[in-house]
Amino acid sequence: KILSDKGLPKAVEYSGENGWKDMIDKEDLDLVYICSPWDLHTPMAVYAMEHGKHAATEVPAALTIEDCWKLVETSEKTRKHCMMLENCCYDFFEMLTLNMARNGMFGELVHAEGAYIHNLLDLNFNKKGYESMWRLKENIDYNGNLYPTHGLGPIAQCLNINRGDKMDYLVSMSTNDFQMGPEAVKRAATDPFYSEFVGKKYRGNMNTTTIRTTNGKTMMLQHDVTSPRPYSRIHLLSGTKGFASKWPDPERFAFGEEWMKEEEVAKLSEKYTPPIIKHVGEIAKKIGGHGGMDFIMDWRLIDCLRNGLPLDQDVYDAASWSCIVPLSMKSVKKRSSSVDI
Numbered sequence: 001k002i003l004s005d006k007g008l009p010k011a012v013e014y015s016g017e018n019g020w021k022d023m024i025d026k027e028d029l030d031l032v033y034i035c036s037p038w039d040l041h042t043p044m045a046v047y048a049m050e051h052g053k054h055a056a057t058e059v060p061a062a063l064t065i066e067d068c069w070k071l072v073e074t075s076e077k078t079r080k081h082c083m084m085l086e087n088c089c090y091d092f093f094e095m096l097t098l099n100m101a102r103n104g105m106f107g108e109l110v111h112a113e114g115a116y117i118h119n120l121l122d123l124n125f126n127k128k129g130y131e132s133m134w135r136l137k138e139n140i141d142y143n144g145n146l147y148p149t150h151g152l153g154p155i156a157q158c159l160n161i162n163r164g165d166k167m168d169y170l171v172s173m174s175t176n177d178f179q180m181g182p183e184a185v186k187r188a189a190t191d192p193f194y195s196e197f198v199g200k201k202y203r204g205n206m207n208t209t210t211i212r213t214t215n216g217k218t219m220m221l222q223h224d225v226t227s228p229r230p231y232s233r234i235h236l237l238s239g240t241k242g243f244a245s246k247w248p249d250p251e252r253f254a255f256g257e258e259w260m261k262e263e264e265v266a267k268l269s270e271k272y273t274p275p276i277i278k279h280v281g282e283i284a285k286k287i288g289g290h291g292g293m294d295f296i297m298d299w300r301l302i303d304c305l306r307n308g309l310p311l312d313q314d315v316y317d318a319a320s321w322s323c324i325v326p327l328s329m330k331s332v333k334k335r336s337s338s339v340d341i
């Protein structure tokens, strides 16, 4: 419908569980853009690269350490790009603070925080939410941070992870489940569809993971998709000279014990807004996609591919940001013992 409304030719359709393989086999493609449920990200990306196409996958790129290695090894072997589509790295405040960090405005960054705090309780349990309830099912029997990359990606870039520093080890702690089990019971009382979700072992509602880097910095990540509270990815940067935080609102800076005044923030933003935002920021806001960050990410991906530039987020970022999923689970299982990254 989108195409016909714009007078464009109809798209070729592939369907069925393995239709994506037929598409990759038959079509002359440069890039395969993967927006499927989590468990299909790695198989689809690997198949695409093995068939000569670059892969761009939704987050997380992989759910297991084996799959993280598969992505890296396949990308190296086939010499095809594999980018994880961490759109939050392209949000406006994140891009501004990355540019400020690179220009030394925060001094040496010592600590950073990120999160995915988003109340998806209703959406996860909604029959019209995720196809075949896949996302609710991912919350059963896995206990850790299931969705670390929205919080981690932007702060990892500010801390130069994989470009001078690297994540060394983590400790991870989860609460019990106080929300999903009761929600299943409540819904099953009037709708037998939900019976299969009763009595399951749901993920602890709040997971907190701390990561230490080789250069002695720390990062704190949180994951909570069930609590009735405002959305937050935190995005906090604390350095030897300055501080920034995005959530809770408003976006704030401090270069001392007082918060910076609004007029001064505006001046700072003007000075450190990176060239890519000056170039496509306005059109991105008009076109939208999570406030424009999706557009900026896609624009930049195509820019890199067309001009032979290294990607902002490469396969090593995809693997190291995604490996927090299985490693946080491992730590939670071992009473929050430290786990090497």
Ligand SMILES: NC(=O)c1ccc[n+]([C@@H]2O[C@H](COP(=O)([O-])OP(=O)(O)OC[C@H]3O[C@@H](n4cnc5c(N)ncnc54)[C@H](O)[C@@H]3O)[C@@H](O)[C@H]2O)c1
Pocket (backbone or CB within 6 Å): 016, 017, 018, 019, 020, 035, 036, 037, 038, 040, 058, 059, 060, 085, 087, 129, 130, 131, 134, 290
């Ligand atoms: N980066 C972000 O801001 C953001 C936002 C939303 C979703 N996501 C991610 O995007 C992905 C999809 O999420 P969603 O909300 O669109 O879920 P969804 O359930 O609405 O969509 C999943 C899609 O995958 C398709 N699919 C399932 N099996 C398939 C197969 N074998 N072959 C081809 N297609 C198949 C389904 O038909 C459906 O259209 C997830 O990884 C999710 O985490 C990311």
